[in-house]
Each structure stands twice: as C-alpha cells, then as structure tokens.
Amino acid sequence: MICLPKIIFNNALLLVLSVFVASCVEEVNPKGLVNTDRKVVINSLISPQDSIISVEVSLSRPVLGITNFGADLITDAEVIISDGTVSNVIPFDDVTARYNLETDVFPIQAGKQYFLEVKTGGNTYKASCQVPETPATDIRTTISETRDGFRLRVFWRDQKGEENYYRVSGGYKDDVDRDRNFYLGLDFAEEGFKTDNGRDGEVISADTDILLNYFVNGQKVLIDSLEIQLLTTDKNYYEYQKVLVDIDQNENPFAEPVRLISTIEGEDALGIFAAYQSVIKKMKVE
Amino acid sequence: MRQFYLTPNMKTKLRLGLVIFLLPCSVVFAQKYSISGYVKEKGSGELLPGVTVYLPDLKTGAVTNTYGFYSLTLAGNETYDVQYSFIGYEPISKRLNLNENKSINIELTASAIALEEVVVMAEQQELISEKSQMSVVSLPTRKIQDFPSFLGEKDVMKTLQLMPGVQSGSEGSSGLYVRGGGPDQNLIILDEAVVYNASHLFGFFSVFNGDALKSVELYKGGFPPRFGGRLSSVVKMDMKDGNKEEVHGKVGIGLLSSSFMLEGPIKKGKTSFLVSGRRTYLDVLAAPFIKASSDGEASGGYYFYDLNTKINHEFSSRDKLYVSGYFGRDKFYAKEKYEDSKFNAGLGWGNATGTLRWNHQFNDKLFANSSLIFSRYSFDISADEEDRDFDYKLKYSSGITDYSAKFDLDFFPNPSHSLRFGLLTTHHSFTPRALVLRETGIEPKDEQDKFNSIETAVYAEDDMRLFNRLNILLGLRLSHFNYKNTQYFKPEPRLSMAYMLNDKLSVKASYASMNQYIHLLTNSGIGLPTDLWVSSTDKVKPQSSRQVAIGLAKDFNSRHGLSLTIEGYYKKSDDVIAYKEGATFLVLDDPESAENVNWEDNITAGQSWAYGAEVFLEKKLGKFTGWLGYTLSKTELQFDELNLGEKYFAKYDRRHDVSLVGVFKPSNKITLSGTWVYGTGNNFTVPTGTFRVAQEKLSHSFFFEPEFDDIEQINNFRAEAYHRLDFGIQFHKKKKRGIRTWDIGIYNIYNRRNPFFYYTESKTVPQGEKIALKKVSILPVIPSISYRLEF
Numbered sequence A: 001m002i003c004l005p006k007i008i009f010n011n012a013l014l015l016v017l018s019v020f021v022a023s024c025v026e027e028v029n030p031k032g033l034v035n036t037d038r039k040v041v042i043n044s045l046i047s048p049q050d051s052i053i054s055v056e057v058s059l060s061r062p063v064l065g066i067t068n069f070g071a072d073l074i075t076d077a078e079v080i081i082s083d084g085t086v087s088n089v090i091p092f093d094d095v096t097a098r099y100n101l102e103t104d105v106f107p108i109q110a111g112k113q114y115f116l117e118v119k120t121g122g123n124t125y126k127a128s129c130q131v132p133e134t135p136a137t138d139i140r141t142t143i144s145e146t147r148d149g150f151r152l153r154v155f156w157r158d159q160k161g162e163e164n165y166y167r168v169s170g171g172y173k174d175d176v177d178r179d180r181n182f183y184l185g186l187d188f189a190e191e192g193f194k195t196d197n198g199r200d201g202e203v204i205s206a207d208t209d210i211l212l213n214y215f216v217n218g219q220k221v222l223i224d225s226l227e228i229q230l231l232t233t234d235k236n237y238y239e240y241q242k243v244l245v246d247i248d249q250n251e252n253p254f255a256e257p258v259r260l261i262s263t264i265e266g267e268d269a270l271g272i273f274a275a276y277q278s279v280i281k282k283m284k285v286e
Numbered sequence B: 001m002r003q004f005y006l007t008p009n010m011k012t013k014l015r016l017g018l019v020i021f022l023l024p025c026s027v028v029f030a031q032k033y034s035i036s037g038y039v040k041e042k043g044s045g046e047l048l049p050g051v052t053v054y055l056p057d058l059k060t061g062a063v064t065n066t067y068g069f070y071s072l073t074l075a076g077n078e079t080y081d082v083q084y085s086f087i088g089y090e091p092i093s094k095r096l097n098l099n100e101n102k103s104i105n106i107e108l109t110a111s112a113i114a115l116e117e118v119v120v121m122a123e124q125q126e127l128i129s130e131k132s133q134m135s136v137v138s139l140p141t142r143k144i145q146d147f148p149s150f151l152g153e154k155d156v157m158k159t160l161q162l163m164p165g166v167q168s169g170s171e172g173s174s175g176l177y178v179r180g181g182g183p184d185q186n187l188i189i190l191d192e193a194v195v196y197n198a199s200h201l202f203g204f205f206s207v208f209n210g211d212a213l214k215s216v217e218l219y220k221g222g223f224p225p226r227f228g229g230r231l232s233s234v235v236k237m238d239m240k241d242g243n244k245e246e247v248h249g250k251v252g253i254g255l256l257s258s259s260f261m262l263e264g265p266i267k268k269g270k271t272s273f274l275v276s277g278r279r280t281y282l283d284v285l286a287a288p289f290i291k292a293s294s295d296g297e298a299s300g301g302y303y304f305y306d307l308n309t310k311i312n313h314e315f316s317s318r319d320k321l322y323v324s325g326y327f328g329r330d331k332f333y334a335k336e337k338y339e340d341s342k343f344n345a346g347l348g349w350g351n352a353t354g355t356l357r358w359n360h361q362f363n364d365k366l367f368a369n370s371s372l373i374f375s376r377y378s379f380d381i382s383a384d385e386e387d388r389d390f391d392y393k394l395k396y397s398s399g400i401t402d403y404s405a406k407f408d409l410d411f412f413p414n415p416s417h418s419l420r421f422g423l424l425t426t427h428h429s430f431t432p433r434a435l436v437l438r439e440t441g442i443e444p445k446d447e448q449d450k451f452n453s454i455e456t457a458v459y460a461e462d463d464m465r466l467f468n469r470l471n472i473l474l475g476l477r478l479s480h481f482n483y484k485n486t487q488y489f490k491p492e493p494r495l496s497m498a499y500m501l502n503d504k505l506s507v508k509a510s511y512a513s514m515n516q517y518i519h520l521l522t523n524s525g526i527g528l529p530t531d532l533w534v535s536s537t538d539k540v541k542p543q544s545s546r547q548v549a550i551g552l553a554k555d556f557n558s559r560h561g562l563s564l565t566i567e568g569y570y571k572k573s574d575d576v577i578a579y580k581e582g583a584t585f586l587v588l589d590d591p592e593s594a595e596n597v598n599w600e601d602n603i604t605a606g607q608s609w610a611y612g613a614e615v616f617l618e619k620k621l622g623k624f625t626g627w628l629g630y631t632l633s634k635t636e637l638q639f640d641e642l643n644l645g646e647k648y649f650a651k652y653d654r655r656h657d658v659s660l661v662g663v664f665k666p667s668n669k670i671t672l673s674g675t676w677v678y679g680t681g682n683n684f685t686v687p688t689g690t691f692r693v694a695q696e697k698l699s700h701s702f703f704f705e706p707e708f709d710d711i712e713q714i715n716n717f718r719a720e721a722y723h724r725l726d727f728g729i730q731f732h733k734k735k736k737r738g739i740r741t742w743d744i745g746i747y748n749i750y751n752r753r754n755p756f757f758y759y760t761e762s763k764t765v766p767q768g769e770k771i772a773l774k775k776v777s778i779l780p781v782i783p784s785i786s787y788r789l790e791f
Helices: A004-020 A235-249 B008-025 B156-160 B282-293 B591-596
Strands: A024-028 A040-046 A052-059 A065-067 A078-082 A087-089 A098-102 A113-120 A123-130 A137-145 A150-157 A165-174 A184-186 A193-195 A203-210 A213-216 A219-233 A269-284 B032-041 B052-055 B060-063 B069-075 B078-085 B092-098 B106-108 B136-140 B186-190 B213-219 B233-239 B248-253 B257-267 B271-280 B298-316 B319-337 B342-361 B366-386 B391-414 B417-439 B442-466 B470-483 B486-502 B505-516 B518-521 B532-535 B543-555 B562-579 B603-619 B624-639 B656-667 B670-679 B689-692 B707-710 B722-735 B738-747 B757-765 B768-777 B782-790
Touching: A040 A113, A040 A123, A040 B689, A052 A078, A052 A113, A052 B689, A113 A269, A123 A269, A137 A219, A137 A269, A150 A165, A150 A219, A165 A203, A165 A235, A193 A235, A219 A235, A235 A269, B032 B078, B032 B092, B032 B391, B052 B069, B060 B069, B069 B078, B069 B391, B092 B106, B136 B156, B156 B213, B156 B233, B282 B298, B391 B532, B417 B532, B518 B562, B562 B624
Parallel strands: A040 A269, B032 B106, B186 B233
Antiparallel strands: A024 B768, A040 A052, A052 A098, A065 B768, A078 A087, A078 A113, A113 A123, A137 A150, A150 A203, A165 A184, A165 A193, A165 A219, A213 A219, A219 A269, B032 B069, B052 B060, B052 B078, B078 B092, B136 B213, B213 B233, B248 B257, B248 B782, B257 B271, B271 B298, B298 B319, B319 B342, B342 B366, B366 B391, B391 B417, B417 B442, B442 B470, B470 B486, B486 B505, B505 B543, B518 B532, B543 B562, B562 B603, B603 B624, B624 B656, B656 B670, B670 B722, B689 B707, B722 B738, B738 B782, B757 B768
16 A cells, blocks of 8 residues: 555655755764763573574664774673583684574573673673573464455464463465575564463464465466464563564654663673574465 | 541531631621622723722722623722723723622723833732732733744744743744643633644644734643643633724734734624634645646645634623634645546644633622533544546544533622632543545445543632732632543642732742643654544543642832742642653554554553742833743653653753843834743753664564664753744834734844754764764744734
C-alpha cells in the first residue's frame, strides 16, 4: 500500500514550512554535553546450542569528535568465563575480532549460572547470567488465508512453573533458490517477543504476515520451505532485544528516547551478558 | 447496613464549616437594602465583567460577574457614594440615599485609543491588593492589539506567555506551560465550552481570534472551586455579546490571513449578533506554483479558519439568553489528476463548540446562569485513489465529543459575602480510532473504538470580607468520574486569602487541590493533530495535584496604575502520565499502525514537583504601559518506568524566565510596542555517544543497526538560552468610515538563532568517522505588515 497520508503530509508540511519558516541548521559544540569519555562496551549472548562463546569488547564513541573505523574494538583485554567453580580464559580471535571459546572446551548448560570478567585499561568489569532451564516444546505452525494474504502462526507450549521469555524468529527459502544455504528473515516485529505472564504452562502463539508467492522479473516464485527459530531467553536478553526491534520498527521522530539496559558492572560500562536456549524447526511449504 | 459515624474531630470541622457558610444568614438587626444592576459599555450595550463597584466610605465593594451583574446589600437609610471603574473606561460616581432596594444599571464609556491620559483616583482603581484571589492574570482584549505579533496575527495565548509563571514551549508555539504543568493540564474554556486543541498549524497560532473576545482570564493557582478538571491552569475566555445599539465591524488583512468581525443589533437594545472569522490564504497563493511545477496535474496546500458566532437576546433586564459557537479547522490537502487515475488526500483537525446560556436574576441578591454546552475535537485523514482497475478509499478519524450541563448560582447576601454554588456534568465520548477502508479485492473494513465516561462536579464557595482587613475565598469542589465500572470520587478543598497590611499592601496565600480525569496523549508537546484525549480507566488513574502559594500584592499610590506582585508556589502532582520509553501512539505515515496499539499499555504514571517564584511589576495607566515579569522555577519528574526510575528535569524546566513588555502611545495616531523575552534553554535528550549492540545469533539473515545511542539521562542536555526582541508600530487614522490602522511588525529583530531541536549526525571524514551535534533553528527575523479597518 502506498503511504498516502505520508505523501500529503510531507508535501504540505514542506510547503508551509518553506513559505514562512526558514530553518537553519548549524553544527554546535556545546560545553554542556556531559561526560564525553569513552565507555567500555561488553556484549555476549551465550547458549547451550551454540558452538562457541563469543564476547565482543569495544569502546563507545563520544558524540562529539572523530573516531577511526575499527578503532573502537578492544583487542587486548583479559576475558574470563566461569561457572562459579571452573573458569576459562577466552582468547582473542583476529578473524572475527572477538574473544571466542568453543563450547566443547567450556560447555554452557541449561539452568546454570555463568560469570564473565573483563579486564582492560586497568579496570575490571563483571557480569553474570543464568541459562533458562527448559527450551520451548511442541512447536507447531499453521498458515491461514486472511483478507490481505496469508498468516503464519507459530504455537508452542510454555513450561509450567518457570518465568519464561520467548523470542520468535524465522526465515524462508523460495523454489528458485532452494539450494541456498541460508534462509531469508521473516519479520515478526513486536510479535517476536512473548512472555508467559498470565498464561503459565499454556500454549502461546506469535504470528506474522507471509507472502507465499511473488514475482521476480516477471516470473512467479513460490515459497518452498520455512524455518522457525524459537529462543527461550533470560529476562535481560528479552528486554534488550525487544528495545532494538521496537526502535528498528518505529521511525517516528517524535518517539520518546530510550535508555537501553546494561547488565555490566563496573565504572562507565555498557553492554549485555545474557543467555538463551534455541530450538529450530524446519518445514516444507506445500 | 452501612452506617456513618462522625468522629469528634469531624464534628468540630463540620460546625466550623456550618458557621462559615451560615455567617451570611446570621441575624441582622438594622434594615438592609440592596443596590444591584448591570454594568454595560456605552454605545454597544456590551455587558462588562470585572468592573469594580466601590464604596470609598466603607472601603468595601463588589466586582461584576461574567454577565456584568453586581449586587451590594448595605444598611438602609444612609447616603452612599458608589464608584464604578474599569481599566480602559471612564469611571462613574453615583451618590444615592439607600431607603429601598435599588436597581442601578450603569453605562461606562470606553476611553478611545489611549487618547488622553485617563485620570483615575487611586481609590477607584481595581486594586490587586484588595482581592482575595491570587495567581490570576486578567488580559483586557483591547490590549492584545497593541502588542507586537508574529506575522501580524494577534494571539491571545502568545500574549499570556508573556506573564510570569507562564512559559512557551518550543519556538513559535502557542502552548502554555503554567507553573511546571504541560499544555495538557490547561483548562481552556470559551463561553463555558472546553476547547481541546487550542492550536493551528502545529501550535504556531492559537485558535482564538482576539476580535471576538470580551475578556480573558488566566488562573495559575489558588483556583476558585468553580473551576476544575485540569491540574495547572484555567484560561477563561468570553466572547463579546455583540453591539445592541448599532452595527460595527472590523476588517483585517495580513500576510498570512484575513479576518472580519461584524456585530450589531437585530432588535435594538434587545437582540444582537456577532460574527467573526479568519482564514489563511497560503494555499491560494501557493496554488499557481504547485500547478506550474506539476504541469497542471497536481494541487495541494494548507489552510486554517476560525469562525465565532454569537446571538443574544434580552427578554427583560432579569432574563437573558445567549447562543454562541466556535468552529475552527486546519486542513492539508493534495490532489492529483492524470488521464486514467486520480488521487485525493487530506489531513484535517479542528474544534467545534456551542453554548446555550440563560441568565436569570431571581432578585437583587440572587443571580443564576444555566448552560448547555457542546464541544468536539476531531482529527481525520482521508485518502482516495482511483485507477483503471484499482480503487482505494481510507478514512481514519479520532476525537472527543462532550455534552455538558452547567448550573451556577451567585448569591450576594451582604457586602461581606459573595457566594457561588454550582453543578456541572459532562458526558465525554472518546473515539481513539475509527477506520473505514475500501480497497479493490479486499473486504470492506469498518472499525470503530468508542467509549464513554461521565464527569460531574458540585461546588460551593464564599468570597468573604472579614474584619475589614481579611479577604478569604473558601470553598469545596466535589468531583466524580465514572468510566464503565470504575468510579473516582475526589473532594477538592480550595482556599485563597489576602490580609491587608495597609491600604495598598496585602499578603496572600492559597491552597488548591485539583484532579484531572482526562488525559492528553502527546508525543511531541508541539500540538500535533495526532494528540489524543483519553479517559481515566481502571488502569489509568486520574492525575492529581496540590498547590500552595504565598505572595505579596502592592498597589502604588500613584496615577500610573502601578502594581507589584510577588508570589512563590509549590506544586506536587501525582499520577501524571507520560509515554513509555520508545512508545508512540500513531505513526503519521501509517494510520493503520494504530490498529494494534493499546494506549493504556503505552503510558506510564509518575509524579512531578514544581516550585518557583514570580515577580510581576505592571504599569496600567498613562501613555506608557507595560510590565516586567520574572520567574525563577524548577520542575522535576519521576516515573518508575522512565529513565531507569531516576528523577529528571522536565523538558521545559526553565530556571529563569524574563519578559519585558512596553506599549507607548504618544498620540492617538501612533502605537509603539516592544517585547523582549529571555528564558533558560529547554532540556533535550541528546546521546552522549554511540555504542555497539549485541547482535543476535539467528540462523537466518537478520539485520539491525549495529550501534545504539548512549542516553545517560532523559533531558540531559540544556540548550542555550532563548531570547528574542519583537517590535511593532501602528499608525491609526480616523477616516470617514472608521479608524484604519497600518500595523508593521518585526519578529526576532536581532535575528537570534534560538534552538528548536538538536540531532546527531555521523559522517565520514578523512581521519575516520565524525559524529556531530546539529542545532536546528527556525523563525529568523521576520517582518510583517497588516491592515485593519474598524468601523
């Protein structure tokens, strides 16, 4: 659908403003902009289903000033993961520019708590998280016809007695590129975030609109297969990623500003250390 | 069965209350008579509110009510001097022997455009030190014409922004921020009807056309019990009744709009009418350019209009009927027409109000007004596209519609007491979303959300004059709100008092408890039409506030009408609402996006603290008039769900706010005016940096912006100070058919680049990447010229 009101709104607004409001933009360097020090940013999302533990350590970029590309990554930090009894240093990997450790060496287990420690610039930063106990079960999908097209609905059963947070995502392949080794993302937007709040132990669902066929260069293309990835996450993962998706969806310049949560302890630190369990379900579209 | 008991403490309070309210009914030994009547403007018959009726011997008096009525009950068989005075009118003195109830109607003559210096005896002035009411600003509408204006549009709200304790929001906005409250907390009433959206063109202009107004009063605190329903202010406006004697009018031509006003008798002395209108013509002027640039296939533009109408009829001196209405609308539109397709789209919003009032004077002491009131605010988007094989029609709207009934009784038992009682009930009907969609190949969609609520209030107040030196306005308002099964009942005690330290100096104090049952959802605070009024519900509680103020009022013993007020206030508000972080109600470019949004889930409640001091030095009489206003204030907010629960400064928290206003009329041919405003900069949320976010490891391709703004604190950045000087000069000339005026104005005379908003922008430079902070300013120096003819 064409966004008609947008067209009219923008045109008319532009017309009005240009007639009697001559706006002026200038760069300013106010002294009042507090704390332009760079902060240490530590990001790591761990999962029993992942083959590696990956930690990114970087510096934030001040709002005023110039930074070099890539210069914001910290490559010489000391990064240690521990489960409270066993700990392991995570070495820096030049290829991915992250600190990586295989889960064969240091396994991530369901229900267990993990601690991350990062030493850099003479400071120590700490964080901890707990892997959710149980992954989602009984994942089912349906595709139904709606007024506007088709709707994909994903169902699963919540684990009773646990406070659960879910992240639903998915991808598709069409019959032209069926041999391609990756799936194109489906946009669940806000629907991709569900909790069991008020429906503990019940069946939960999330849905998204889906195109089952479309035209590419005049040729009709059919959706061939789907993949649903359902993450059971900890609370921090859920809140952090939900904000990112919300912001991504919402381009309204008048939306209220957002402070993203940080789970990293230590002076002037930002970032997240969170855990999830992942289940993937693949299916053919008939 | 439920039973109610009175505790000893409650009994004492009840007795005290009864004593206070029964005082006027106490046994009177001497025979008493009343002087009562109406004060009108000579020549037009316009009833004058706020006229001081003063008895110099007794040092007491009364003030005419909204309908020009006054009443004084005094000891009989004595001779009294009675003085009637009102700023801008020649005072009148009467000597009378009060041996029976007397009805005295007075006609005051308006002093023409500051022609001669009005000589008024100090006693005859309206003395602010004598009033028990504090924190109130009265704006003579004749004065609004004198001030410099933006693009020649004389604006009531922008004039009010020049008063201490009242701030403008962003540049050019006509919204009022009163004592730390937002524009959503102002009760704006025009002839008793609530006006929900008081702005045209995103707040650059207010909807009130000064030509049609008789009086404007702004209450910032010490609210009398007759007002309620909002936390921060009451702006009470009354339209002119229309000249009862002869036809008069006014025509104005400006750069942005043209206006007219016509008033006159339908039946001389009995029935009169008033019509006043204004329309912008930017769209008409721009049409040829748009047509030319689109090869004649497209047209579009924007306009707004206002229409005020009023008819009143006097059945007898005791019964009067008024019917008045306001209609105003903003409209954006675009049209395109091609060989085999056409496209129309529009975006509009506006208010409509209607009031039917009946004044009845039961006797010399008892005056009643009954009103039936209608008010509606609506916003709509429409789009209509026709192609060879495709039709698309969309209509989206939102709004609020009110039906109210109001009854007010004024009772003047003796000069020591003026009592008022009243009842108001309003049926609110909210439509947060109504959607009609027709599209080829798709089933038609007709959806509407609608819910109703009822707001009711009863009040009683007594304006008392005790022991010659003490004036007390004491009262109570009981408010009730019903939404589905949810009931809210709130008592609102109110008190204002003034103690005269001497003839011209008084110390004042006030307390007011207020509740607000309907809320404005606004993302921007700049008066976007998508702002939406919603009801209190079981989840969303009413907002409430308590305000205390103390002050000094001093009238100087001079011929210049010089007065000084100093006030300090503290206001605590609870359950004020705000959007949750990242929330937005309606995305402008996609009205259907509102489909899945539940506004109740998108808002959060918190608390606010506002405190400050205000100084107001005014000179009302003479060739040079004007004022100096200064406000020192602080406003803080706290929401559990915002800013990680930490307290923060409000966007429009302004430490210092200064306004200097001067009008000089050296002769009846020239009016010179200037205003200078200064305010500490607004607070903006500006990121202090950006940082890399954690990317999810999903098995399929997914992309997010890899960086996020580092926001350390909401409203962390204080913008540079705002200041601006405006200047105006008017040339008046008496013509055969009336007085014509050329009005030349310059807005922002020294072209100050005041900040409107800030944003960050990153760009690639040879050394790497640079993030810069950009300041956007609008409204540079803008000259204007307009013409008006009054006949």
